Amino acid sequence: NAGVTQTPKFRILKIGQSMTLQCTQDMNHNYMYWYRQDPGMGLKLIYYSVGAGITDKGEVPNGYNVSRSTTEDFPLRLELAAPSQTSVYFCASGGGAWASFDEQFFGPGTRLTVL
Amino acid sequence: SQKIEQNSEALNIQEGKTATLTCNYTNYSPAYLQWYRQDPGRGPVFLLLIRENEKEKRKERLKVTFDTTLKQSLFHITASQPADSATYLCALQGTYKYIFGTGTRLKVLA
Numbered sequence: 001n002a003g004v005t006q007t008p009k010f011r012i013l014k015i016g017q018s019m020t021l022q023c024t025q026d027m028n029h030n031y032m033y034w035y036r037q038d039p040g041m042g043l044k045l046i047y048y049s050v051g052a053g054i055t056d057k058g059e060v061p062n063g064y065n066v067s068r069s070t071t072e073d074f075p076l077r078l079e080l081a082a083p084s085q086t087s088v089y090f091c092a093s094g095g096g097a098w099a100s101f102d103e104q105f106f107g108p109g110t111r112l113t114v115l
Numbered sequence: 116s117q118k119i120e121q122n123s124e125a126l127n128i129q130e131g132k133t134a135t136l137t138c139n140y141t142n143y144s145p146a147y148l149q150w151y152r153q154d155p156g157r158g159p160v161f162l163l164l165i166r167e168n169e170k171e172k173r174k175e176r177l178k179v180t181f182d183t184t185l186k187q188s189l190f191h192i193t194a195s196q197p198a199d200s201a202t203y204l205c206a207l208q209g210t211y212k213y214i215f216g217t218g219t220r221l222k223v224l225a
Contacts (some may be wrong), residue, residue: 004158033213040123042204042215043159058212090158103149104213106158 001026004107006091012113013081021076021110023091031094032074033104034058035068036087040046043090049074083115119207121216128195129224135191139169139206143214145207146182148188153202153218156210162203163190195223 005098025032029049035043045058049068053080063085065077074093078085092104128134138148146167151159163170165181165188172179177194178191192199202218 032146034214040217042119042217043206045212048212050200092158095120103161103164106160109156111160 003027003091004091006089006107006110007105008110010018010109010111012115013078014115015045015081017081018077019112020031021078021089021091021112023074023076023083023104023107024072024073025045025093026072027093027094027105028071029105030071031102033092033094034064034076035090035092036060036085037090037109038087046076046089064104078112083100083114092107117141117207117214119214119216121203121219123217125220125222128223130196132195133194134195134221134223135201136167136203136221138188138190138199138216140207141148143186144183147208148179149206150177150179150188150190151204151206151215153204158166159204173175178187182203182214192221197225199206199223201223 004025033048034046037043044060046064047066048057051072055066068074088109089110091107092106093101118141129173149164150162152160162178165179176193200222202220204218205216206213
């Protein structure tokens with residue numbers, strides 16, 4: 001199993017550009033999450049999904065959108081990039097019916113810089 | 116609001132000693148608490164989960180305690196090794212959502 005994969009690994013955007021961060025998991029997990037991590041800060045939840053077709057906002061959703069059309073994929077969309085979105089983005093997935101207390105499996109992260 | 120605090124100062128210890136990291140939380144009564152390890156440039160990796168009705172959990176050289184009265188979890192690494200050097204994050208969990216601390220950087224000196 002590849003686990004959780006994210007693309008791209010690095011990206012530089014200009015202010016106002018848009019992009020999609022891709023996330024795929026092959027563990028058949030129902031729950032998927034997007035976090036951002038700023039230097040010296042903890043992980044902040046952006047959006048999460050409890051299954052295909054169901055998404056909800058986390059702590060810092062402004063400026064982002066998500067979709068979950070399949071169990072495997074959970075892309076994160078930035079519509080109008082701003083310098084405040086410079087961060088490292090992690091996608092994670094977690095178990096099945098009992099995922100409310102399962103471990104999370106994290107991807108390797110996408111380092112995004114907005115200039 | 117719910118808050119998690121981990122010591123933001125780096126912890127340096129000598130190889131072979133026991134490292135103890137602290138996670139305090141307020142305005143929350145989580146049923147579960149998790150600890151993760153994060154190496155530079157990588158995503159966090161799950162280490163241990165402890166439930167509110169468990170006082171202590173062990174896995175090899177790792178031990179976690181969970182005191183719901185003090186609202187505190189302690190994370191111990193016994194017989195520490197330089198390979199244990201990393202940032203350790205605690206996470207509390209509510210329905211579907213996880214709240215992470217900022218992490219404590221541990222450096223084990225040879």
